[in-house]
Amino acid sequence: MPPVSGPTPRRRGPRAWPRAAHRKGTMGTTRTTVRWAGLLLAALLSAGCGADTGERPRSADSGVQVTNCDRPQSFPESPRRVVSMNQHATEMLLTLGLGDRMVGTAYPDSDDVPPQLADSYRKIPKLSDRYPTFEQVLAAEPDLVVGGYASAFAEKEGRGRKALEDRGIRTLLLTENCTERTTFDTVAEDLRMFGRVFGVPNRAEKVVSGMKARLDAVRAKLKDVEPVPVFFYDSGKKSAFTVGGRGLGNEIAAMAGGRNVFADNDRVFGDASWEQVAERAPRAVVIIDYLGSGQVDTKREYLRDHPLAGATPGVSEGRFIVLALPDIIEGIRMPDAVERLARALHPEVAW
Template identity: 45%
Template sequence: MPRNHLKSLLSACALAVLISGCGGGNTPSATSSAGPSAKGFPVTIDNCGVKTTYRRPPQRAVSLNQHATEALLSLGVEKSMVGTGYLDDKILPEYQAAYDSVKVISKEYPSFEVLLEAEPDFVYGGWSSTFDEKEGRSRAAFAKAGIDTHLNTEECPTGPVTVASMDEEIRTLAKIFGVPERGEERLGKLHATLDKVETQLAGVTPVKLFVYDSGDKTAFTAGGKGIGNEMIRRAGGANLFGDLDKAFGDVSFEQVAERAPEAIVIYDYGDRSVEDKKKFLLAHPALKDVPAIKNQRFAVLPLSSTVLGVRMPSAVESLAKQLHPDRVR
């Protein structure tokens, strides 16, 4: 524990576990404690090296990060959520009403104590920083408090992250919450969008793309191991740094110039606006002869749409419209 005291609103379960001093690996979780299993349970999930057995669906879930929150809302489990936090963008309109019914416990990441005050039995994080050990929010700390955790699997890939990874993430969450039919229904809608774009782009010549996320001295770009690489391919593009053996990485602007992108995709988030990023790229001396710069050919995607979650298919469609407006309208 990062501090010697906890606020008085700790759940009885968490407090009892902390007092007993049980180890994280042997601590029964909130949803796997003794008692009869719910229908369709127990369910055992091996997630990013943490194995959890659920005897019933979570009843007091907390989601952190945009894509984690929207994934749960897409499954209609908002009545089983007691908190959420850390958005990058506005919630998708179709989930707004459900989102408004869930308490926002923090603008960004809450402290471990604030999380405990919500008395959760399950915490779902979109980024690995959700479970930051230095901040006292490690998965082991939650386990010690009797709270189950789940991390978006783009943060611990065993290979390239693809549409199959999206399917697995949604199906796993649906299984944890005991709503597998809702998971299949959601996936049907997501795949319908992808199938439509694939049909519209049949036979198209891919546009050579460079993704600009951020960076002044070097460029932070999308590599080949994240869902962004798959999105670019499905949108009729070719990621010029798909050979990077990770989801994101730094490259020099001279490398960008050597690979001569035909278009630049800007990831939109944070305090730096898209227009500021465009001005920076247009004025960079190393890029002056790059086709994308000469033609001022840019596309834009919000960062929240470029990670593993339910926004991915609509982001593919959006990017396809920007790259191939004659094909996708």
């Protein structure tokens, strides 16, 4: 992990659900039941994708210096060949209208991509279904590699930031991986960082403003509600792999009029015992959907049949909400996730 970062590597039992490996040491609108609210998201994305702001990516100037996860990076000119190692990071760059700079992406977490980004996303070469090798990254000839999870730059796999920088390739990592607590401000500052690096600061500011307006509107509607205790279920059988207090998922729950029952877990994602789940008696359960994590219906039935989780109010009353993994981690989906979760938690509010 970086110096101040998300969870320690998860100890997974032999029966755990597969494919949480890319989130070890770091901190999907489901494929079956939840689709993107396109009109709502369009208000956000129109500022950064497809709209002509009169701003063009910087080709060369006096240069930009940023410090990212305690690592200084200098950009004498705007990056022209970018590899983005995770879907949520790719979506951030595409929202800023940078699709023509993308030469590779990898490790998608969801089949669903926001509709306004779908065409641009499909045009980016997919280097690997999981993480590409160091050689595959080099073959794309990038001048910048962006990581969504710290595992994108796993030193033991030869993709460390230093190894890339020694080849003249700059690196950026989303700040959720190296901060004490992720909030909307974290997302906003990373979008602004990309705006500076690529010479599109006005475009970034419009995206940030659009996101903030939507979140403020939800907050205003929920000002008098009582928070609903929420349990996030990612995966796991021996223990529950859940959302801790450091990540954006915790902030999303609070903004949606909920209370993450494992906010005291000092990780972005971490393990909790089933006894703890029972003791904290969540009144709603968010099932996290992503590629390779097991079917949502299977997870729901597992919770219903579990001797401890099955007795909690949220499970016994069937109060399930499904969010995709990219919905609850740093990225441009935050307003949509907050709106959907708020409606599910507080149907009594006049939406």
